[in-house]
Amino acid sequence: xxxxxxxxRSFALRHEERAAWTFLLPWFIGMALITIGPMIASxxxxxxxxxxxxxxxxxxGANYERMLTDARLHKSLVVTFTYVLIGVPLLLVTALALAxxxxxxxxxxxxxxSVYYLPSLLGASVAVGIxxxxxxxxxxxxxxxxxxxxxxxxxxxxxxxxxxxxxIVLHVWTFGSSMVIFLAGLRQIPEELYEAASIxxxxxxxxxxxxxxxxxxxxxxxxxxxxxxxxxxxxxxAFVVSGGTGGPADSTLFYSLYLYQQAFGRLNMGYASAMAxxxxxxxxxxxxxxxxxxxxxxxxxxxx
Amino acid sequence: MxxxxxxxxxxxxxxxxxxxxxxxxxxxxxxxNTADRVRGLTKHALLIAVGAVMLYPLLWMLASSFxxxxxxxxxxxxxxxxxxxxxxxxxxxxxxxxxxLFLTNSAIVVAGALIGNLLTCSMAAYAFARLRFxxxxxxxxxxxLTLMLPIHVVLVPQYVVFSNIGWVNTFLPLIVPKFLAxxxxxxxxxxxxxxSLPRELDEAAKLDGAGYWRTYFQVLLPLxxxxxxxxxxxxxxxxxxxxxxxxxxxxxxAVQTAPVALRNYxxxxxxxxxxxxxxxxxxxxxxxFIVFLIGQRYLVKGIATTGLK
Numbered sequence: 001x002x003x004x005x006x007x008x009r010s011f012a013l014r015h016e017e018r019a020a021w022t023f024l025l026p027w028f029i030g031m032a033l034i035t036i037g038p039m040i041a042s043x044x045x046x047x048x049x050x051x052x053x054x055x056x057x058x059x060x061g062a063n064y065e066r067m068l069t070d071a072r073l074h075k076s077l078v079v080t081f082t083y084v085l086i087g088v089p090l091l092l093v094t095a096l097a098l099a100x101x102x103x104x105x106x107x108x109x110x111x112x113x114s115v116y117y118l119p120s121l122l123g124a125s126v127a128v129g130i131x132x133x134x135x136x137x138x139x140x141x142x143x144x145x146x147x148x149x150x151x152x153x154x155x156x157x158x159x160x161x162x163x164x165x166x167x168i169v170l171h172v173w174t175f176g177s178s179m180v181i182f183l184a185g186l187r188q189i190p191e192e193l194y195e196a197a198s199i200x201x202x203x204x205x206x207x208x209x210x211x212x213x214x215x216x217x218x219x220x221x222x223x224x225x226x227x228x229x230x231x232x233x234x235x236x237x238a239f240v241v242s243g244g245t246g247g248p249a250d251s252t253l254f255y256s257l258y259l260y261q262q263a264f265g266r267l268n269m270g271y272a273s274a275m276a277x278x279x280x281x282x283x284x285x286x287x288x289x290x291x292x293x294x295x296x297x298x299x300x301x302x303x304x
Numbered sequence: 305m306x307x308x309x310x311x312x313x314x315x316x317x318x319x320x321x322x323x324x325x326x327x328x329x330x331x332x333x334x335x336x337n338t339a340d341r342v343r344g345l346t347k348h349a350l351l352i353a354v355g356a357v358m359l360y361p362l363l364w365m366l367a368s369s370f371x372x373x374x375x376x377x378x379x380x381x382x383x384x385x386x387x388x389x390x391x392x393x394x395x396x397x398x399x400x401x402x403x404x405l406f407l408t409n410s411a412i413v414v415a416g417a418l419i420g421n422l423l424t425c426s427m428a429a430y431a432f433a434r435l436r437f438x439x440x441x442x443x444x445x446x447x448x449l450t451l452m453l454p455i456h457v458v459l460v461p462q463y464v465v466f467s468n469i470g471w472v473n474t475f476l477p478l479i480v481p482k483f484l485a486x487x488x489x490x491x492x493x494x495x496x497x498x499x500s501l502p503r504e505l506d507e508a509a510k511l512d513g514a515g516y517w518r519t520y521f522q523v524l525l526p527l528x529x530x531x532x533x534x535x536x537x538x539x540x541x542x543x544x545x546x547x548x549x550x551x552x553x554x555x556x557x558a559v560q561t562a563p564v565a566l567r568n569y570x571x572x573x574x575x576x577x578x579x580x581x582x583x584x585x586x587x588x589x590x591x592x593f594i595v596f597l598i599g600q601r602y603l604v605k606g607i608a609t610t611g612l613k
Contacts, residue, residue, distance in 0.1 A: 276457040
């Protein structure tokens with residue numbers, strides 16, 4: 001009797017397992033052929049000299065050694081780190097501030113939300129890159145406004161000191177999607193907490209510090225991690241704004257853009273692969289450090 | 305690499321953010337005294353100012369696409385004092401092929417990506433959310449890890465393979481991976497959604513004699529319209545805007561998509577005709593804008609019909 005039950009159970013389980021594999025089949029093939037296979041190949045390429053035309057030639061760690069002395073690579077790291085370290089926090093602070101203002105049962109919320117959200121959907125497009133090129137050009141929109149006040153603005157994009165700043169502005173312009181996530185997070189904070197705090201005599205600022213911020217930290221953390229991962233890979237806008245060069249004077253030479261130049265401009269596939277692996281390491285380290293420090297500031301409520 | 309435990313990232317993710325209930329307004333009773341009203345007005349003034357600054361460049365680009373070339377660089381207004389409709393016709397026919405071809409190419413790539421993502425990501429999500437199998441936890445973690453993986457690390461080998469099998473300058477490198485559930489973000493999104501649906505539904509279907517496929521197709525998918533809509537909307541917008549992959553794989557003008565063509569147009573004009581450049585930029589933004597308008601309504605509807613935890 002018992003054995004019969006177990007065999008029937010295990011038959012059902014086997015059946016379920018087989019079904020699971022069928023459903024996972026496309027993903028599994030993708031994982032093997034589109035992700036893991038190429039990852040292994042790219043690790044191999046990173047130790048070779050490879051230009052697509054002839055077979056890869058093993059060069060040991062030469063590509064990695066070359067990174068140590070490649071001044072443009074160093075420049076691209078500085079550009080990308082500047083962008084990530086300034087752009088991501090600036091975007092998150094803007095998104096959080098507006099989410100909090102909008103959360104207070106404000107009239108016209110759907111309209112505000114739509115208006116703020118729209119740029120984040122368009123921000124990655126070539127069209128907006130073209131727009132930015134004009135807006136911050138010598139005779140662009142920004143300078144047209146400055147001219148109204150008698151100020152003659154510089155060519156923001158043609159000046160190496162300000163070009164990167166225009167791209168950071170573009171990044172902050174797309175704060176809407178993070179704001180929407182914050183808004184949803186704010187809605188999930190139980191009303192009772194505020195009522196209780198209010199009865200205990202806590203003012204608005206105190207409520208914000210002791211209720212809103214702690215309960216929102218998991219979402220801030222989530223946005224931070226994704227924001228960093230994505231910003232490290234910024235490509236399109238740097239490519240469009242600089243005409244693919246990363247100029248002026250390499251001031252918008254993002255890591256992704258330099259990698260593209262190496263791979264598809266000069267066909268240095270080995271070196272580009274090594275660069276890709278360095279990027280993986282950088283992102284992994286950033287994420288690990290974030291997770292490590294998250295224990296100190298991210299608050300997870302127990303009831304979840 | 306870092307381990308991502310699904311409980312470590314808050315259950316509140318982008319999906320829920322977009323489909324979260326709109327209830328529970330924390331509004332105070334309408335401002336009774338003057339101080340409250342002044343504060344409210346200041347707040348609105350500030351919010352409107354921020355919105356205006358954000359939208360101004362976009363609206364200005366739209367207006368400029370109707371302004372004579374000579375005033376684009378001197379007229380910051382949002383309403384052309386003199387209308388010039390020639391930019392659209394000029395831009396449309398400025399490259400080797402009419403712009404309609406590039407838009408069609410983009411539409412084909414988007415359609416392929418849409419079908420692929422909706423089908424295969426939801427299939428994978430069903431297995432992860434509902435079925436028991438050996439190694440499910442490890443595979444789920446591996447799936448999440450791929451979210452963090454920069455595409456650059458698979459780029460070169462993928463290019464080598466695709467070019468060896470003659471897929472460069474076809475849409476296949478852009479579409480086929482979508483049929484292999486490579487967008488882990490959407491799998492994660494749908495896993496979260498499926499988990500919010502009561503398991504009793506599956507069990508009831510099973511008692512009625514439905515197999516796994518029928519449960520997936522006829523029970524879970526119809527209930528998952530909000531998650532599928534979110535996936536469809538994001539797939540549409542991200543694929544339509546995508547530039548990196550399309551730039552690499554589409555080098556012949558006849559197969560180029562709208563963003564790549566637009567980029568080439570910048571070089572072709574070398575900044576000499578901003579009017580038509582803006583006109584074509586507007587043309588490529590319109591589909592995204594329409595999807596945004598439709599999607600907004602859809603998402604709000606999804607919010608009402610689903611009670612996410």
